[in-house]
Amino acid sequence: MATWTWFHRLASPPHVYRISGAFLPWLALFTALFIGYGFYGGLVLAPPDYQQKDAFRIIYVHAPSAWLSMLAYVTVAVAAAVGLIWRMKVAHAVAASAAPIGASFTFLALLTGSLWGKPMWGTWWTWDARLTSELILLFLYLGYLALRGAFDDRARADQASAVLAIVGVVNIPIIHFSVVWWNSLHQGSTVMKLARPSMPGSMLWPLLSSLLGFTLLFAALLCVRLRAEIIDRERTASWLRPIVGAA
């Protein structure tokens, strides 16, 4: 039974509010450290790419954003499943907090991909498999957020959007596969290559640091949004009164 205690405590909003508050400064600190090293190493120290010159440096933002767009969706879906199965309200709050962050990173990945495309292909948009997948992922996020917005009742919004998130996460591999298949038929192999195995350490280490830093940034943003979400949802609860002041 002892192994389940932590799980049950996770279901308690005051507990989650407290521990997310305790984690937050540490997350912020390490986010700054890793992104700081990643950007300094990638944008200043690393040599220019022999083909792409300085244009390749956008990878230090693009790749972590693309990674987070996926991670955030999986986070939403897992939190949604936990919320549906165990009827855990905090899990729904996590899903609701993570989705807008994920949508923002998806948008950022599309934006940086498009900026990267201009010097590489001479056009702002190309129907590259990775960019197209990312675009459909953005559509999935927008559908999720639209469904959430269509309900006046929060409990229903939580559950309905949870079902959609789970259906979406089952579909993402299929969508990705279909887009890669479509792309390979229409224009040969993908032009954009990320993290070539031959990438020298001076380029690779800052990239890995940036990936880790962005992941920590996601966790930190999630904590901030989750705390706000919990306050909003629990605004009538007695445990909040000393924290937010008498209403």
Add this chain to the structure above:
Amino acid sequence: MSGARDPVSLPSAAARVFGRECRLGVRRVGELLQPVTFFLMVTTLFPLALSPEPSLMRNIAPGVVWVGALLSSLLSLEGLFRADLDDGTLEQLVLAGQPLAGLVAAKVLAHWLLVGVPLVLAAPLAASSLSVPAAALPVLMLGLALGTGVIVFVGAVGAALTLAGRRGSVLLSLLVLPLVMPVLIFGARATDEAVRGDSAAGGLWLLLAMLILAVTLAPLAVAAAVRICLE
């Protein structure tokens, strides 16, 4: 007395639901013909908007027919559960004492039959008018038969999810379109290959795989969504 006496097996209960849907569909045959009419209209738009030149039409026809079929079957889904919610029959379905996923699967299956079959039958008409050679029509029809199945089953999840929210005609399409984009990719590709005289087997097999996945998993999500909307 812990339960009803002599309960009915799921297959025969599902057969009743299927039969009722079909009978209701026949009673409202005018409504049934709306999606297929819409489909024919959409495919007419393209020669008008571009040019009726046969070689251009033949190039874009697979895409046009598939986009038309996708949109018209999506539009038909808006009312799939709405009437049942309004007259209380959805509650009766939930309380039938049968696994809800099985009953909604029967309902969606009936909808597929009622909407998909007219689309499949109308497709050769639309495709021929877009200069698609007759040899490619069987592949188009088979692809549409499989593809509309995926669209209807995945779309049913969206139809059930949007039931309890504020009514918005675009919301359903917003949720479902990204999920069914692979259907469009596989289906249009298979048709395109058939138009060029190549083997279309790859796309058709992928459509069949998606259909199997959708038929097995989507009813579970629909059942969960229906229960949520009745809460």
Add this chain to the structure above:
Amino acid sequence: MLEADRLHLWRGERHVLRAVSVAVRAGEAVHLAGPNGAGKTTLLRTLAGFLWPEEGSIRWCGRPIAADPDGYAGATAYLGHDNGLKADLTAGENLHYLTRIRRPADDAELAAMLSRVGLAGRAEAPLRTLSAGQRRRVAMARVALSGAPLWLLDEPFTNLDVAAVGILTGLITDHVDAGGLAVFTAHSEVPLGGRTRRLALA
């Protein structure tokens, strides 16, 4: 027997059910009374398994209903605000489909029930041609044909004429006398006699 113990349920910010307990034994009907907004419909929908109480338990024959929702649903017949009938089907077709997804029943049984609710010979009539009161009677026939031991009826007497009230009380009385259970909501007193226990929700 049905036991609901200390149910709590919130709808949004509203605490609708506050520690509500109900127990219904075989051969008993419970009349849920109370002013508008007291949570009668909410309680009935909770007992039907549509709503999940945040706290408290509902047991059917000693087992939590969440342990076997489909089995519990099979033991339940529900009459809501809406009749659960299709306007495009005839009265007979409606009963045919709704009864036979639950249990096998022969045509004679369906016809007998239709005449019991005063609609003999109207089996072929499309439901849309029937009056509101007649449709309600078809819905009652559907409940009575379900074979379910537990009836949950939301405002079954509202907008019924005297004859229809008599038919309905007859159906409920027969059901309860045969060992069935019934829970219903009603604004006014109902002529059901000593089998009924009244439970007032505040």
